[in-house]
Ligand code: LUZ
């Protein structure tokens with residue numbers, strides 16, 4: 150990022166959706182949520198609400214001109230409730246008024262008559278009653294049944310992981326602006342502009358070509374705006390269309406926490422078998438995913454869970470089954486890691502248990518079972534360019550595992566009321582959307598006659614620095630200075646059919662598309678330079694704003710070259726499309742090569758528990774991470790550090806509690822605890838693997854967004870090790886988050 154960009158942002162001049170002005174006649178919308186988790190809507194009376202000052206309209210399902218359906222993968226989610234209520238927080242009606250306050254006052258005046266029914270909240274109960282989003286899926290490798298009798302050690306158990314609130318700083322928001330002839334422009338805080346475009350068109354009953362969706366940037370997303378920005382954009386669009394005025398809908402924090410989906414809670418059963426030397430022979434796991442009341446992305450998330458059932462480990466015989474269970478909670482959705490963290494937690498729990506049974510350090514079992522080059526993964530892909538062992542061994546030596554163990558031993562011997570523990574957490578994360586067709590991206594590049602450059606792609610900037618990476622790749626390809634390039638907003642009229650900026654692939658896919666477009670323009674410019682200089686194009690190069698021959702300046706500079714191209718009537722614009730090569734997956738056999746490559750790494754986590762107060766501290770997280778040849782080491786370091794803290798929050802602090810009626814109790818930041826400067830580890834050290842360019846992505850780089858999140862899982866097992874130091878022999882819980890409250894209960898029971 151350029152210095153002035155940082156200052157611009159630091160001065161608070163960055164505009165988010167709710168900051169945007171300049172819409173003449175702007176109205177404000179607010180959403181009436183279902184008060185019950187399950188029930189029937191018997192009557193809705195908005196007559197009093199409509200008479201309040203400033204109120205322009207109260208809209209319901211009956212006002213939808215197209216389809217009342219926002220489902221992306223499955224068509225199972227109405228935009229506004231139509232008779233049945235499936236979760237507390239489900240949008241029932243939309244009030245539109247001159248001010249946001251008046252809109253919310255209108256909601257309070259809507260009279261609802263509801264018949265409340267017993268909600269289904271537990272995924273196992275849902276599975277037992279056949280309440281599934283889709284049929285279960287199983288990934289299998291080898292033959293687990295044949296392997297059990299060969300095992301010297303078998304452990305089994307249950308593991309639970311809770312949900313997680315995204316807590317993006319910018320809440321869900323959209324502005325819809327009607328244009329002439331039923332066209333509509335939607336400015337949305339979405340990771341998926343084309344997804345919003347498709348659903349808005351469906352809801353309004355118009356072709357997608359009449360709906361333009363534009364995204365400037367997001368104030369964080371973490372997956373929470375991959376699918377779930379859509380409803381709010383569609384509601385704003387519905388009102389704008391009905392009232393022929395611009396309409397803004399921006400959720401308040403509490404509305405956002407109550408009404409939007411979070412990371413999926415999982416409940417899982419595992420069985421792990423090892424030989425006498427501690428090599429894994431068989432692993433069987435069943436995942437019960439709490440999907441909530443609609444499919445959303447749950448089936449894709451469950452698929453990524455199955456892909457990551459074996460994490461970083463070689464498992465010759467594996468059977469992983471996943472149930473996506475329909476319950477009466479707000480539909481759970483994408484969140485950094487997309488189902489993989491849930492899978493990795495279960496396997497670490499199994500390994501922890503096995504290590505205890507065998508009297509070994511978990512790290513010994515982890516090391517013995519790491520993946521190696523050419524190993525077959527449970528989905529049939531052969532592991533290539535494995536850096537699993539390299540990362541693990543470097544973490545052990547660079548961070549001196551032996552010394553850390555000694556520190557823990559000495560501390561625990563000297564302290565009766567406070568104990569330390571440590572854990573290693575290896576990660577192997579597959580890069581590519583598991584839905585193969587999503588692995589494509591487009592770019593549109595214009596070079597203007599003054600030499601400045603406009604770059605549009607399908608990537609959405611959400612604070613992850615994708616624009617900076619694209620800018621760097623495009624500038625390098627063109628041979629001009631980064632400062633000449635402007636990375637534009639993401640707009641469906643400039644780049645169509647965009648995949649969501651997700652799966653850590655934003656820079657990989659869109660950077661490549663931008664690179665391809667820039668290569669075309671560069672080739673044309675070289676022809677112009679060749680004609681002008683009388684030198685064959687093959688002997689010329691453009692670098693740092695100058696045309697070079699054999700490394701020497703020819704005297705022709707960037708601006709002059711661009712001007713010459715224009716005068717020669719050469720096209721200074723290019724559109725390009727990139728599709729990740731070589732990937733495929735067959736859902737009938739559950740086999741294929743779904744991932745372009747994998748990201749590897751290992752973290753060493755140290756934690757301390759104050760046994761008297763039940764206060765847990767994660768003291769240090771040190772990781773060796775494979776970032777490839779990083780395009781932006783500072784950005785990648787930020788991604789790794791943020792991911793680690795977010796992962797620790799998931800397994801130690803962040804606890805979603807619901808009433809037995811299915812209402813979220815932890816809907817404020819006073820009751821839902823997130824990592825802060827006090828709870829974050831005092832030490833976070835991320836070392837990038839050296840000399841590790843990635844042949845499969847942009848300029849040797851690697852995707853970085855999601856994988857570091859999973860280092861945080863190590864905090865859970867470091868805390869278990871500390872608990873073990875207090876009470877040898879007592880069964881340990883595998884139920885994240887391991888909150889201070891749970892720690893105190895375990896110690897005092
Ligand atoms: N979204 C998606 C994702 O549609 N497919 C994926 O595989 C994925 N992975 C991570 C995050 N979002």
Ligand code: MOS
Pocket residue numbers: 361362363639640641642643
């Ligand atoms: Mo666009 S959103 O009209 O470039």
